[in-house]
């Protein structure tokens with residue numbers, strides 16, 4: 323009998339599903355691509371045909387221009403070549419999906435990026451038991467344990483209220499994290515206007531068009547220091563230390579990222595208020611998910627693979643690393 327999953331090939335530029343003649347999240351333009359989610363290291367432009375959720379396709383159109391896309395709703399079953407394919411929620415950002423592949427009686431789940439804790443801006447991760455689970459491992463070390471999100475948001479609000487003459491500038495990845503911070507603030511009762519950097523405006527609008535309510539938002543462009551005093555301002559991480567932030571009233575610089583667990587990373591970006599809020603599974607979520615799915619094999623795509631591989635082996639699960647290139651440590 324052939325090796326488990328022998329119909330799935332790992333290449334440096336992505337995962338190739340041979341009987342479907344299709345690639346998953348390829349880092350180069352391909353004739354047919356199945357895309358897990360809209361982050362730029364997974365969703366590149368230039369593919370001949372794109373299979374993705376309607377939300378991911380809309381995000382790709384905002385970021386990479388028109389797509390010859392085929393929208394696949396969560397849970398819809400389609401046939402691609404000789405493979406049964408469906409997209410299931412991954413809980414990472416709006417539209418993010420795990421790709422479920424069935425061929426020759428074997429079931430393979432490609433997680434894409436995922437997390438297990440609730441996120442008001444996207445559908446929750448749905449566990450799909452499988453023979454092979456192909457997982458990310460961005461935070462695949464036991465040191466990475468993300469705290470409760472509500473507590474981090476409360477620390478942000480505490481700093482905001484401590485000095486109404488200042489603003490709190492939150493660096494947040496433009497796709498997903500920025501909108502999540504806004505909705506988490508709303509769910510903690512913060513109903514004041516939130517100012518935003520121009521780079522996240524179109525994604526805010528896109529989220530709202532898919533029914534994610536963000537409350538009153540105002541562009542920071544054109545606002546005065548006086549307007550913004552006592553308010554939260556959201557900007558992409560790259561704007562934290564550039565000229566743009568000089569327009570703000572004595573900002574308390576915050577950043578929302580799983581990497582804020584590492585003090586050195588916070589210091590590098592001159593972050594005064596590190597908020598440990600991630601859209602990736604932490605160590606406990608990764609291991610809990612593998613326990614729950616009970617796969618025969620785990621293949622690890624990107625991140626810190628070694629520790630997770632070791633954990634799998636001590637739990638009698640066969641594990642290996644796929645040497646894919648082009649996936650970055652996202653700022654989230």
Ligand SMILES: [Zn+2]
Pocket residue numbers: 359361364414435652
């Ligand atoms: Zn991502």
Ligand SMILES: [Zn+2]
Pocket residue numbers: 361363364435458649650652
């Ligand atoms: Zn990623």
